[in-house]
Amino acid sequence: MREKLSESIFDKLTMNFLRNQVLKNAYGNDDTVIAGLDPRILILWYLFFGIVPWFSGNVVFLMGCFILVSITTLLARIAGLVLLLFGIGVFSQTGYLFLATLLFGGDASSIVPLLVLTLKIATVSLASITVFSGLDPDRLSNGLMWYGCPERFSFSISYAYRMLPVLMEEFEGVLLSYRLRGNPPDCDTLKGKIRYLIYQVKIIIHAFYPLMLNTAKRSRTTVEALEIKGYRYAASKKEAKKVRLSTLKVSFDDFLFLAISFFWVSLIIFLSGYF
Amino acid sequence: MEMKKQQMITQSQKLMIFVLTMALYGLATLFTELIPKLQIGIVEFSVEYFLFIPLTLGILFDPISAALGAATGELVFSEIMLGQFGGLGELEKFITVTIGVYIAGRLVANPKNRKMVGIAAMTGVVVQQAMGMMVDILKVQFAVEDFESVAGLPQSVYATEGFAFLNDVLFSGILFCLLPTLFLVPKLYGKIEPLLGMQPRTEKTAIGRINVKVIIGSLAAFGVAIVSEFMAESGMELIDWEAGWAESKSAIAIAMMAAGALAVIILLVIRKNHNRKEA
Numbered sequence: 001m002r003e004k005l006s007e008s009i010f011d012k013l014t015m016n017f018l019r020n021q022v023l024k025n026a027y028g029n030d031d032t033v034i035a036g037l038d039p040r041i042l043i044l045w046y047l048f049f050g051i052v053p054w055f056s057g058n059v060v061f062l063m064g065c066f067i068l069v070s071i072t073t074l075l076a077r078i079a080g081l082v083l084l085l086f087g088i089g090v091f092s093q094t095g096y097l098f099l100a101t102l103l104f105g106g107d108a109s110s111i112v113p114l115l116v117l118t119l120k121i122a123t124v125s126l127a128s129i130t131v132f133s134g135l136d137p138d139r140l141s142n143g144l145m146w147y148g149c150p151e152r153f154s155f156s157i158s159y160a161y162r163m164l165p166v167l168m169e170e171f172e173g174v175l176l177s178y179r180l181r182g183n184p185p186d187c188d189t190l191k192g193k194i195r196y197l198i199y200q201v202k203i204i205i206h207a208f209y210p211l212m213l214n215t216a217k218r219s220r221t222t223v224e225a226l227e228i229k230g231y232r233y234a235a236s237k238k239e240a241k242k243v244r245l246s247t248l249k250v251s252f253d254d255f256l257f258l259a260i261s262f263f264w265v266s267l268i269i270f271l272s273g274y275f
Numbered sequence: 276m277e278m279k280k281q282q283m284i285t286q287s288q289k290l291m292i293f294v295l296t297m298a299l300y301g302l303a304t305l306f307t308e309l310i311p312k313l314q315i316g317i318v319e320f321s322v323e324y325f326l327f328i329p330l331t332l333g334i335l336f337d338p339i340s341a342a343l344g345a346a347t348g349e350l351v352f353s354e355i356m357l358g359q360f361g362g363l364g365e366l367e368k369f370i371t372v373t374i375g376v377y378i379a380g381r382l383v384a385n386p387k388n389r390k391m392v393g394i395a396a397m398t399g400v401v402v403q404q405a406m407g408m409m410v411d412i413l414k415v416q417f418a419v420e421d422f423e424s425v426a427g428l429p430q431s432v433y434a435t436e437g438f439a440f441l442n443d444v445l446f447s448g449i450l451f452c453l454l455p456t457l458f459l460v461p462k463l464y465g466k467i468e469p470l471l472g473m474q475p476r477t478e479k480t481a482i483g484r485i486n487v488k489v490i491i492g493s494l495a496a497f498g499v500a501i502v503s504e505f506m507a508e509s510g511m512e513l514i515d516w517e518a519g520w521a522e523s524k525s526a527i528a529i530a531m532m533a534a535g536a537l538a539v540i541i542l543l544v545i546r547k548n549h550n551r552k553e554a
Contacts, residue, residue, distance in 0.1 A: 022305075022356060085308065100431040113428075132355045153347065156297055160351045167302050205455045208328065209462060212299060216470040219294040223287050232286065252546040259542055263535030270532055 019168050021081040025133050034076035034134035039143025041254040042131050045261060049127035053120045059112075062119040064268030068261065069126040076134030086125055094118045137161040146245055151235035159222075170214060174207045284473065289340045291471050292332065296344030300328045301352030308353045326403070326447075327455035329376045330396050334460055335467060335476065338380025346372040367410045367500040374493045375403030381489060385478045386464045389457060396456040400448040406497055408440040413501065 029035060034042070053065050073083075098114050132140065141154035182203065187196035226232075234240035303325030329345030346369045379399030383391050412432060468475045 025356070097428075097431065097435070100435055101428050104428075104431040104434070152293070153351075156347050156351045157355065159294070160297070160301060160348075160356065163298055164302070164305075164352065164356070167298060171302065201450070205327070205451075205458070208299070208303075208455075209459060212295075212328075212331075212459070212463060213467055213470060215299055216291075216295050216467050219291045219298065220471050222294055223291045226290075227287055232290075252542055252549065256539065256542045256546070259535060259538035263532060263539055266531030266535050 018081075019165050021079050022164060025079040025082055029077045029079075029134070030136050032075060032077050032134065034072060034130060035136060035139075036253065037257055038248060038250045038254045039135055039139045040146050040248060041250060041258060042135065043143050043147065045258065046127050046131040048261075048265075050124050053123045057116055058272045059116060059119070060272040061268050062116060062123060064264065064271070066119050066123045066126070068264050069123055069130060072130040072134075073126050076130050078129055078133050082129060082133055086129060089125065090118060090122050094121065142245055142248060145241065146248060155231075155235075167211075167215070171207065171211055174210050175203065178203050178207055284337050288471055288473060289337055292336045292340040293344040293347075295471075296329050296332050296341045297348035297351070299332075299348070300325065300345040301348030303328055304349045304353040305356070326372075326375070326400060326452045327396070327459065329372075330379050330399050330452060330456050331459045331463065333376045333380030333399075334383045334386050334392060334395060334456070335463060336380075336471075336473070338377045341380060342373040342376035345376050346370075368407070370496050370500045371403050371406040371410070374406065374496055375399040378402055378489070378493065384476075386460050386476055389461065392460050393453060393457055396453050397448060400452045401444055404440050404443050404448070406500070408436050410500055411439075412436050 049065060049069055053062055056062060094114055094117050097117075098111070101114070135143070137157050137160075141157040144157070145151065145154045182199075184199055185195045186192040230240075234244075307325060329341050333341035333345075349372060350369055376399055379395040379402075382395035382398060386392060465475050
């Protein structure tokens with residue numbers, strides 16, 4: 001039974017699964033309510049829910065914010081892998097802290113401050129998941145650019161999403177060819193298992209050698225192609241930026257989204273006064 | 276002929292180094308995000324960082340481009356793409372990674388000198404991890420308001436953070452930074468530079484040792500990381516819901532609610548009319 005379980009987990013964690021999840025996350029959900037909103041409005045919205053929760057210690061207020069961002073996360077239809085990582089991340093930030101507190105002589109009274117901390121972290125990360133995973137990378141980088149974010153950063157976002165599948169495929173290829181030629185040690189005994197683990201890590205590090213050379217060549221091609229199109233000139237000229245950003249448009253839906261969020265926040269502020 | 280003294284780097288070559296480091300380190304951090312962590316008690320054995328990639332590239336190429344590329348790569352690939360973007364905390368990570376890689380890159384004048392490469396790799400990791408630990412402790416102190424009054428919490432935070440630091444330096448530092456860097460730098464030296472159209476770095480063309488300016492710059496950047504956390508603390512009093520205007524709070528909240536509800540209704544009506552006109 002246990003063997004079966006671990007087998008199915010490892011089956012899921014293959015390169016292909018990873019690649020699919022990342023791609024699905026990036027380009028798979030551009031028909032959702034969240035993806036249809038204007039990136040500038042969403043970033044503004046994120047600034048509120050990404051910052052304000054840190055400053056409040058009121059459990060009701062934090063709970064209200066948490067409920068709202070959970071709903072938007074559902075609306076954005078985020079890929080499962082991302083949500084799993086979110087769960088692990090929240091636990092590893094506060095769950096272990098709670099256990100350690102108990103170990104050092106704390107008691108159940110430490111739950112409340114830790115609950116506050118957990119709610120803060122969960123709200124802030126769900127807000128960022130909504131905005132950064134719910135949006136198309138190109139729209140996201142355009143929105144960031146509108147706010148005067150450095151051109152290099154918004155370029156990095158679009159570049160990363162496009163290059164990642166290629167890079168992963170290449171890394172997998174290099175890794176497989178090393179494995180084909182290599183002779184892994186036995187992994188029956190405990191000593192053998194440790195040796196096997198060291199062998200695996202060594203292969204991964206060795207695989208980065210050809211990968212570095214290949215990527216160096218590719219990044220040169222990329223930059224040269226960018227230069228041909230006048231990338232560095234366009235990055236500093238206002239006119240070019242204007243043309244690029246002309247596709248952004250704020251609609252009624254965006255205002256509606258903001259107004260509903262505003263209504264909800266004022267409602268929980270009102271309620272937090274009574275509890 | 277002042278230019279000849281330094282490694283000649285054009286702006287587009289800097290961009291190439293940036294793109295190269297960003298793509299490789301981003302890919303690596305994406306894996307570390309997914310590799311399961313082995314936890315024995317509170318001591319964590321994890322493949323914390325593939326920091327050897329930016330360290331190697333920072334030693335071979337322009338350190339500042341490699342450092343910025345690594346920090347951006349981590350931010351974009353493993354934080355934004357996986358939706359783990361945490362606002363304030365990311366600024367600190369960005370700055371500490373940049374400083375760590377930059378200092379390591381500046382330390383090495385001649386990549387053929389293996390002893391220096393090893394020292395630089397370890398320095399980079401220790402600097403980065405130590406700064407990360409300091410900011411982590413501060414962060415918990417700010418986020419939990421009655422930090423001191425919770426029994427056992429301060430000690431547990433110091434203990435877990437201290438453990439994490441030692442464990443990261445000794446385990447990931449040696450296994451995943453020192454050894455791979457020592458292996459990769461001599462192997463790549465002289466081979467990877469021509470691919471970007473550059474001369475390999477030698478004693479003569481290095482951009483000079485670490486001087487006071489670098490240290491002051493690093494300290495200032497680290498100050499920014501801490502200040503952003505301090506701003507969070509002072510901000511607490513500004514937007515505290517239990518503040519002096521508590522008596523009239525309900526009234527203000529009701530007014531805000533009414534305004535919000537009104538805005539929603541008006542927008543719905545406008546949209547309906549607008550759609551009808553278009554149809």
